[in-house]
Amino acid sequence: xxxxxxxxxxxxxxxxxxxxxxxxxxxxxxxxxxxxxxxxxxxxxxxxxxxxxxxxxxxxxxxxxxxxxxxxxxxxxxxxxxxxxxxxxxxxxxxxxxxxxxxxxxxxxxxxxxxxxxxxxxxxxxxxxxxxxxxxxxxxxxxxxxxxxxxxxxxxxxxxxxxxxxxxxxxxxxxxxxxxxxxxxxxxxxxxxxxxxxxxxxxxxxxxxxxxxxxxxxxxxxxxxxxxxxxxxxxxxxxxxxxxxxxxxxxxxxxxxxxxxxxxxxxxxxxxxxxxxxxxxxxxxxxxxxxxxxxxxxxxxxxxxxxxxxxxxxxxxxxxxxxxxxxxxxxxxxxxxxxxxxxxxxxxxxxxxxxxxxxxxxxxxxxxxxxxxxxxxxxxxxxxxxxxxxxxxxxxxxxxxxxxxxxxxxxxxxxxxxxxxxxxxxxxxxxxxxxxxxxxxxxxxxxxxxxxxxxxxxxxxxxxxxxxxxxxxxxxxxxxxxxxxxxxxxxxxxxxxxxxxxxxxxxxxxxxxxxxxxxxxxxxxxxxxxxxxxxxxxxxxxxxxxxxxxxxxxxxxxxxxxxxxxxxxxxxxxxxxxxxxxxxxxxxxxxxxxxxxxxxxxxxxxxxxxxxxxxxxxxxxxxxxxxxxxxxxxxxxxxxxxxxxxxxxxxxxxxxxxxxxxxxxxxxxxxxxxxxxxxxxxxxxxxxxxxxxxxxxxxxxxxxxxxxxxxxxxxxxxxxxxxxxxxxxxxxxxxxxxxxxxxxxxxxxxxxxxxxxxxxxxxxxxxxxxxxxxxxxxxxxxxxxxxxxxxx
Numbered sequence: 005x006x007x008x009x010x011x012x013x014x015x016x017x018x019x020x021x022x023x024x025x026x027x028x029x030x031x032x033x034x035x036x037x038x039x040x041x042x043x044x045x046x047x048x049x050x051x052x053x054x055x056x057x058x059x060x061x062x063x064x065x066x067x068x069x070x071x072x073x074x075x076x077x078x079x080x081x082x083x084x085x086x087x088x089x090x091x092x093x094x095x096x097x098x099x100x101x102x103x104x105x106x107x108x109x110x111x112x113x114x115x116x117x118x119x120x121x122x123x124x125x126x127x128x129x130x131x132x133x134x135x136x137x138x139x140x141x142x143x144x145x146x147x148x149x150x151x152x153x154x155x156x157x158x159x160x161x162x163x164x165x166x167x168x169x170x171x172x173x174x175x176x177x178x179x180x181x182x183x184x185x186x187x188x189x190x191x192x193x194x195x196x197x198x199x200x201x202x203x204x205x206x207x208x209x210x211x212x213x214x215x216x217x218x219x220x221x222x223x224x225x226x227x228x229x230x231x232x233x234x235x236x237x238x239x240x241x242x243x244x245x246x247x248x249x250x251x252x253x254x255x256x257x258x259x260x261x262x263x264x265x266x267x268x269x270x271x272x273x274x275x276x277x278x279x280x281x282x283x284x285x286x287x288x289x290x291x292x293x294x295x296x297x298x299x300x301x302x303x304x305x306x307x308x309x310x311x312x313x314x315x316x317x318x319x320x321x322x323x324x325x326x327x328x329x330x331x332x333x334x335x336x337x338x339x340x341x342x343x344x345x346x347x348x349x350x351x352x353x354x355x356x357x358x359x360x361x362x363x364x365x366x367x368x369x370x371x372x373x374x375x376x377x378x379x380x381x382x383x384x385x386x387x388x389x390x391x392x393x394x395x396x397x398x399x400x401x402x403x404x405x406x407x408x409x410x411x412x413x414x415x416x417x418x419x420x421x422x423x424x425x426x427x428x429x430x431x432x433x434x435x436x437x438x439x440x441x442x443x444x445x446x447x448x449x450x451x452x453x454x455x456x457x458x459x460x461x462x463x464x465x466x467x468x469x470x471x472x473x474x475x476x477x478x479x480x481x482x483x484x485x486x487x488x489x490x491x492x493x494x495x496x497x498x499x500x501x502x503x504x505x506x507x508x509x510x511x512x513x514x515x516x517x518x519x520x521x522x523x524x525x526x527x528x529x530x531x532x533x534x535x536x537x538x539x540x541x542x543x544x545x546x547x548x549x550x551x552x553x554x555x556x557x558x559x560x561x562x563x564x565x566x567x568x569x570x571x572x573x574x575x576x577x578x579x580x581x582x583x584x585x586x587x588x589x590x591x592x593x594x595x596x597x598x599x600x601x602x603x604x605x606x607x608x609x610x611x612x613x614x615x616x617x618x619x620x621x622x623x624x625x626x627x628x629x630x631x632x633x634x635x636x637x638x639x640x641x642x643x644x645x646x647x648x649x650x651x652x653x654x655x656x657x658x659x660x661x662x663x664x665x666x667x668x669x670x671x672x673x674x675x676x677x678x679x680x681x682x683x684x685x686x687x688x689x690x691x692x693x694x695x696x697x698x699x700x701x702x703x704x705x706x707x708x709x710x711x712x713x714x715x716x717x718x719x720x721x722x723x724x725x726x727x728x729x730x731x732x733x734x735x736x737x738x739x740x741x742x743x744x745x746x747x748x749x750x751x752x753x754x755x756x757x758x759x760x761x762x763x764x765x766x767x768x769x770x771x772x773x774x775x776x777x778x779x780x781x782x783x784x785x786x787x788x789x790x791x792x793x794x795x796x
Contacts (some may be wrong), residue, residue, distance in 0.1 A: 078300060097286055098154055143175060163221055174240055176240075181246055265307045268304045270301070272304065338359075340433070346370055348366050355433055399422040399483070401484060407433075453473040467492040482523050499520040515533045585625065648709065662700075668708075671713055723783075736771065762785070766785070768783075
């Protein structure tokens with residue numbers, strides 16, 4: 005050994021007595037470890053003579069030999085490192101010792117935090133090891149702090165650091181022994197466990213510090229370690245030996261921890277403890293070797309915990325994957341799975357048989373490639389591939405395809421494809437000729453249901469949905485997967501059904517009008533019909549329900565009635581305006597003449613009243629005529645911000661006169677709209693006038709006018725907000741109704757005309773109002789690029 009290391013600079017610069025000391029250490033080391041290896045070999049021989057089935061040992065002979073060889077190599081490396089480190093240790097004992105201890109503390113805390121952050125996914129055995137390492141880290145920290153070279157220990161308490169050392173090693177040994185025997189199988193809250201561990205460790209540390217007589221003297225500056233310390237080290241060694249014996253029986257067990265690494269750590273801990281029974285001074289070779297071995301077995305303990313916490317779940321996942329593969333291979337239906345990129349990842353044996361291809365040839369192909377290769381009808385394959393590739397939420401259900409199985413033979417196959425939650429897909433293949441009669445009947449029934457132009461549901465005798473047609477999926481924006489298996493009550497709740505019931509308790513035909521709401525939130529008026537399905541013995545075996553959507557029909561009826569009313573109103577308006585306008589003009593002219601000619605103030609006052617009433621009546625007649633016979637809008641490209649800017653001076657003047665503060669916020673991201681600027685000004689002025697009147701009794705009246713472009717709906721909007729008295733919910737529901745008004749002298753036609761004009765522009769008027777807080781009217785108009793919505 006000296007020959008091997010004689011070329012190292014470390015040994016060249018040593019004095020002769022140093023070389024003699026190293027030779028003595030080498031001889032001592034060889035003797036100790038020769039005896040230890042003899043004991044280990046003897047123990048292994050005895051264990052191998054015991055029947056393996058009795059001990060349930062499943063470790064092959066080769067892995068055990070590999071572990072022993074690995075162990076011997078680690079021992080040799082630790083000895084070599086110690087030989088190199090010894091001179092530096094002698095020069096900087098306190099610094100090197102502290103560094104070594106901090107490495108051990110870091111490893112212990114790292115092991116604790118690995119367990120802490122995987123607490124919910126690991127077993128109580130791991131929890132015990134993690135909390136034990138936290139305790140050991142605290143004891144080692146105290147040991148390093150009170151190391152004699154720092155002179156931080158209390159007077160007369162030279163061995164305080166050694167006491168914390170013993171406590172740390174004893175905690176290690178007990179935790180590993182409990183782990184080996186699986187004595188701790190209780191799941192406790194991790195915060196409770198952590199706080200309890202810290203409290204216990206703190207209590208023991210304080211007790212060791214405050215009670216010097218609690219333990220005998222363990223280390224003396226003159227003579228080194230005492231017999232009491234040696235006895236405690238032997239006790240700890242015995243605990244390590246017991247733990248190693250138990251771990252030896254579980255070398256291949258990875259249920260909770262990777263026991264091979266734990267076993268190696270225990271084997272290294274034994275010689276480490278033996279080293280701490282023979283050193284005399286703080287710079288002794290065996291004390292240094294013990295610390296190096298300690299770092300090494302800490303590393304293996306951490307590796308055992310880390311591997312079990314991190315890699316073991318992956319190993320279990322692989323096992324589960326193999327188990328699932330066996331299950332899928334035993335299914336008599338072809339299964340193809342696809343990943344997030346819709347590339348084939350798996351094909352079971354039945355799929356290989358149907359496609360006459362090996363899984364290696366199928367894996368990696370996209371859905372489009374699969375359909376193109378195996379489906380002969382290109383007109384069908386392309387839409388199906390596009391549906392899967394585009395991520396369409398609708399599954400492919402019971403699609404009958406002709407698949408070429410590689411030998412120019414066409415095989416009629418029923419295909420079902422579903423997208424998975426993680427973005428992948430699964431395709432199920434089954435030979436049509438082997439389908440059961442009921443499945444063929446279901447396929448025919450589905451075809452019949454899909455041919456019905458109304459929404460349709462098929463229920464079993466227990467009123468559970470077993471089929472629905474494509475029209476229902478499209479209209480209600482629901483997938484068949486969501487509906488199949490639901491009972492009728494669940495369907496009624498899902499669609500917010502508003503009706504008197506469907507008569508399932510008393511079978512028979514029923515027909516009534518009701519409303520249902522789809523997943524998109526749109527409410528439809530429908531005629532709901534139910535009828536029982538009977539077998540040849542006239543027994544009810546299910547029900548069929550159809551929903552005829554009457555929403556468009558009713559709206560059209562409403563529009564026809566409205567047009568008829570407006571036509572009649574227009575005829576009446578022509579006569580009324582003619583009959584009223586002429587005398588009204590005469591009254592207005594003569595009244596103005598009276599106001600000019602008379603000098604009597606009383607008569608002028610009466611004439612002024614007449615003039616105001618004439619103006620009011622003229623406005624009523626004008627509004628009535630505009631409502632009954634509106635002028636067709638003249639559409640052109642309009643910039644909303646420019647329109648508001650042209651009205652701003654006039655609006656600000658009116659607000660100044662009424663003492664109202666104004667704020668204008670025009671959106672820079674504007675787009676042009678297709679509108680009649682005169683009608684749009686009329687709508688804005690009308691709503692603006694109403695806002696001014698609503699703030700008459702407000703202390704600090706304020707109006708906000710802003711524009712905004714909604715990129716989602718592609719609409720420009722104009723919002724007019726006030727902080728006036730607000731509008732009650734009852735009044736809001738009636739706004740826009742002809743002749744409805746809350747003003748003393750209002751006609752109830754102003755907002756009706758506004759609503760009608762905006763509607764002719766393809767837009768809408770909405771409002772948000774709260775009593776005593778204010779109202780916001782929003783006029784929304786489609787952008788120019790979607791002017792097809794405008795009904796001129």
